[in-house]
Amino acid sequence: MASSPVAPGGFIQQQNLVEQVADYLTQAIIQQHFLPGERLSEVQLSRDLGVSRAPVREAARLLESRGLLISKPRRGFFVRALNAVELEDVFDLRLCLERHAIQRLSERYSSDAERALKQQVEVLCEATASNDGTRRIEEDLQFHRLMIHYAGNERLLRAFDGLTHELRLCITLITKTHEAPDTIATSHFKLLDALGSGSSEACREAIDYHIGVARDFVVSSVGE
Amino acid sequence: MASSPVAPGGFIQQQNLVEQVADYLTQAIIQQHFLPGERLSEVQLSRDLGVSRAPVREAARLLESRGLLISKPRRGFFVRALNAVELEDVFDLRLCLERHAIQRLSERYSSDAERALKQQVEVLCEATASNDGTRRIEEDLQFHRLMIHYAGNERLLRAFDGLTHELRLCITLITKTHEAPDTIATSHFKLLDALGSGSSEACREAIDYHIGVARDFVVSSVGE
DNA sequence: CGATTGACGACTGTCGACAGTTTTACAAAC
DNA sequence: GTTTGTAAAACTGTCGACAGTCGTCAATCG
Structure with a gap:
């Protein structure tokens, strides 16, 4: 799919936002644009992707259930680091x-x-x-x-x-x-x-x- | 087990609405207050529990990842029915x-x-x-x-x-x-x-x- | 000079609201 | 009586906003 982080402007809006954000995050993590242990800011992500925080949060929770992210209460989401x-x-x-x-x-x-x-x-x-x-x-x-x-x-x-x-x-x-x-x-x-x-x-x-x-x-x- | 260092007795009030809602839903499903295949309304649940829809949605997504609920796009969450x-x-x-x-x-x-x-x-x-x-x-x-x-x-x-x-x-x-x-x-x-x-x-x-x-x-x- | 504390800033948890879509209810036509 | 078309109701997906909390860092005290 789209391997490079797309500028938020004219992007297709066919799928639901949560899946799009989840795909983006997954690719970004796999390609190490976000390093293991790095913290992800909901606000920053929503700004970068041009969506609100709700779909970002849901996508992050999805990736948490998949083991790609871990969440610490009141701290946010971090890229999982496998030892x-x-x-x-x-x-x-x-x-x-x-x-x-x-x-x-x-x-x-x-x-x-x-x-x-x-x-x-x-x-x-x-x-x-x-x-x-x-x-x-x-x-x-x-x-x-x-x-x-x-x-x-x-x-x-x-x-x-x-x-x-x-x-x-x-x-x-x-x-x-x-x-x-x-x-x-x-x-x-x-x-x-x-x-x-x-x-x-x-x-x-x-x-x-x-x-x-x-x-x-x-x-x-x-x-x- | 090392994973649940549960404080005995009256421990701190759970600050996590999501977990509270998730526990409530889990118990309700197990005790068949919600029947298999039944649809869960976010609005109704949030009204019944006195919280907003956000924690209800997150709890539902959590239970979905656990296989207790399944979500259909634009339809909502349904209690999983195992055949x-x-x-x-x-x-x-x-x-x-x-x-x-x-x-x-x-x-x-x-x-x-x-x-x-x-x-x-x-x-x-x-x-x-x-x-x-x-x-x-x-x-x-x-x-x-x-x-x-x-x-x-x-x-x-x-x-x-x-x-x-x-x-x-x-x-x-x-x-x-x-x-x-x-x-x-x-x-x-x-x-x-x-x-x-x-x-x-x-x-x-x-x-x-x-x-x-x-x-x-x-x-x-x-x-x- | 090191430790403590307090204010500042950023962020998450939660909320209510709006728009588009799906379901339902109902009436009209066959 | 059954089917079809339409309109209302309800719901989900998404959004922006507010409050409480946590980390940071500088100012203060020992």
């Missing part, structure tokens, strides 16, 4: 969710799901080749999101989405380092192979390795 | 989280944790004997919350708390049916035994059985 421990917790929970998802999916693996996942791996490979780090990560997450989607538990998917919001907090840190493109592809193909084999042990092994690599990669990027 | 499928999804996710938690806990089972859990089982037994259905369920959930707390992943605990909010949606349905008191006690003691044995297989087996029973119990209560 190494919290990040490990996030990946531990992600492992928990994806283990369960791939287990459930292997029990009901349809040709539909297989086709969609294979296509997404191709999109991911393409994104990797394009050298757009952010897009690569988004397509990577999208693959896992699809996997959980086809696992057939909507509530599980919601939990995963909640995690990805937090992962995006340190997305720029991750994009700074470059993983070998072929590694990414083969790593995901192994997941597909495990699913195709129908072996729940193979699935668990594959996802454990996959998430473990991602965790080590991210945690080492953050704990500098 | 059987969603409820099964909730229990499937709960199984996912608790499997992981008991696994992690068995790896780091301390005498501290053991003591706290045993004490909580006693509290639970007491609550069961008191014939207060709501309190029994709350103490039951508290046991599981403690278990996940001692598993050492704060993020995992948050995910569990998000689930319990949804479970409370049908708490009255559950309390209407009565489980055998001794069954509840022994079921939790088995979890403690599994943890004490240090066997991850035993832990998994115990939690699978435990959550499975709870799921069947609740789903059969709802799917009238």
Whole structure:
């Protein structure tokens, strides 16, 4: 979407303001225009965006529920700063969710799901080749999101989405380092192979390795 | 638990209108003063509670993030109605989280944790004997919350708390049916035994059985 | 020179009001 | 009796304003 902070003047007014502000804030946080720990002023934001404080507050509360902001009473909203421990917790929970998802999916693996996942791996490979780090990560997450989607538990998917919001907090840190493109592809193909084999042990092994690599990669990027 | 340093006795008057409204709404929904699917009018609520619409809106958004309400644009907030499928999804996710938690806990089972859990089982037994259905369920959930707390992943605990909010949606349905008191006690003691044995297989087996029973119990209560 | 205190400024929590939209009520036509 | 069209009522989304509170910083005191 619009990556640069737009000047308030002629902007489209199709969606509700809260979502627009939430999108703006999310992008601004991800792109580190607001640094971790930084305080956000409702008044300043509403002035900059040309809206009143009400939608700003609601958007901030939304981002708080997603873990991107934290609010201190009478102090306002602050950009969430993830430390190494919290990040490990996030990946531990992600492992928990994806283990369960791939287990459930292997029990009901349809040709539909297989086709969609294979296509997404191709999109991911393409994104990797394009050298757009952010897009690569988004397509990577999208693959896992699809996997959980086809696992057939909507509530599980919601939990995963909640995690990805937090992962995006340190997305720029991750994009700074470059993983070998072929590694990414083969790593995901192994997941597909495990699913195709129908072996729940193979699935668990594959996802454990996959998430473990991602965790080590991210945690080492953050704990500098 | 470190997260709720509740001051005992008459503590400071809550200064947060939003929290007060949220608590009121939560209780009203749990006690079915607002029925599932019912629409909540911001104006009416603010009149009834003697506050303006702003805190009501924020509280409603909070409850929306907890899954107790859902909002439709330009329509307002509605009490969430869980169908059987969603409820099964909730229990499937709960199984996912608790499997992981008991696994992690068995790896780091301390005498501290053991003591706290045993004490909580006693509290639970007491609550069961008191014939207060709501309190029994709350103490039951508290046991599981403690278990996940001692598993050492704060993020995992948050995910569990998000689930319990949804479970409370049908708490009255559950309390209407009565489980055998001794069954509840022994079921939790088995979890403690599994943890004490240090066997991850035993832990998994115990939690699978435990959550499975709870799921069947609740789903059969709802799917009238 | 360091600690304390008091005023100033900025900000959040809360409020009432207005505009546009959705729902409802009602009447007319078939 | 049913359907359709219209108008009123109610509601949400958004706005600007006010009051209480918190942090800052300079002036004062030890």
